[in-house]
Amino acid sequence: MLERAQVVHVARLARLELDESELERMAGELSSVLGHIDRIRELDLTGVEPTASTAAAPDAEASTGAVMRADEPVPGLTQEQALAEAPEPVDGSFGVPSPGPVE
């Protein structure tokens, strides 16, 4: 069972504000899911390599050419386009609240 303190810690890592009832529910729900998932830790996986992605491996002959595009500049967004959805554009940049004092 996940401790409340663990849930608070993980929520902080994830920059997620959870209210009291959410924190309580979250502890129970995560514990339930982790309880089910836990069984994979009983498998004997000695010597097994992890697979992070099933993307086809780059062609051995093409080597770096297979996943890297040519180093040629291509058009990107204009500053105006990039700021079009900004909640608080400030002088051509993204305005944000101050980080506040260092803890």
Added chain:
Amino acid sequence: MSELTELSAAEAVAEIRAGEVSARELFEAYRERATDDELNAYTWVADGPPTEMPAASTPLAGVPVAVKDLFCTEGIPSQAGSRILEGYRPPYTATVVAGLQDAGATLLGKTNQDEFAMGSSNENSAFGPVRNPWDRERVPGGSSGGSAAAVAGGSAPWAIGTDTGGSIRQPASLCGIVGLKPTYGACSRYGMIAFASSLDQAGPFARDVTDAALLFAQMTGRDWRDSTSTGLPEPIELPTAEDLRGIRLGVPADLLGDAGEDGTGIEPGVRASFEAALQLAEGLGATIETCSLPHAPHALSAYYLIAPAEASANLARYDGVRYGLRVAGDRSLEEMYSRTRGEGFGAEVKRRIMLGTYALASGYYDAYYGTALKVRTKIAEDFRAAFAEVDFIVTPTAPTTAFELGAKTADPLAMYLNDYLAVPMSLAGIPAISIPSGLSNGLPVGFQLAGPAFSEGRILNAAHALERAIGFDGSAVRAGSGVHGA
């Protein structure tokens, strides 16, 4: 007007080219149905046909397509079912969508979905649940519930969605239509609002396998903007197979254990429909064999570590800084992040971010995420070994038919179990299709056919042959949606 929407997409293409049907009128017929949609399948509908319709000579001849909302469409809301992206209009269009438009498709609307593609019932949308056209008190499945409901309900001739752990196949199954998840890398993910980058794949929904192939053929390709994309080694052709002679179908006993055992509750009606389809397949010349996928029962656990872990990284960008919701006020930067995300994300998304963050956290990484990646290796190996003995692996697509709205929302685990038959293929990166195999208590049942990487052409042919023998007819439900209709 209603006769136009009775045409399959392939028929519509032919009739447009023959000058029998106006692409503009076809678009309008669907647009009216989409506008009047009572299933909540759409979050945006075009307010008219394009000023210039594509030429009839293009592959898709102007036939309209409904697009899952998480595909970025320049200047058009792309919200991924989330409040945190409410009203967001991207400055670019997803490669798959642009490719379809270049091929002559017209954008009919953006479809509702579970938030950030997380869900199996389309009840996690910030814009309300989608309803199943077969029974409006039931879910259409998810996360591509809107796309599936639109096609099954007759308000779109076809649609595109995404499948990360079953999100095309399961709604296709619950809505009685065809849905295909391609080989990982077949389609570009550029412009697809990301959930889990090693799993997400775009794919087609259609009323039959021929239409699915026609649409899918225009979705694939290597894209320099997505370095995981490879395209397909051979172009997709329209399927022609009418039998399954020489085809070996593998039934994985590990996944289809006794109903109720270890929570793997395959409804009796679903099992019966699956067995009936296997018999039809035998009648077409296929041989049915048992095959072994020893690690497949652990796929769900591995998936619910890998996908949330990747999601926790992918959703870190939603922080109120550059776009989307910002919870403003006199707060520090960190508080702004946390409040924005706390208010902008729904419960399921928060749950998965938390699960993923935990699985990747220092001290837990190897035990959880690391282990899951090794299980993934074994699952991929199991499939490769099985495909040395059989041509395709077959299962029911989902363990149940469409359940009632609210039936599974109390327990996240109960909802996750909907995907246990679909998730192994996602982890292995292999293609799989769902076609309707029949009805159980009046609700559609899906039959899943999975093949080795890049076997989509053969899968489409096998599915085409089986579909003919099954003879599933969803036309009455298609005609029933919306005010305008037969």
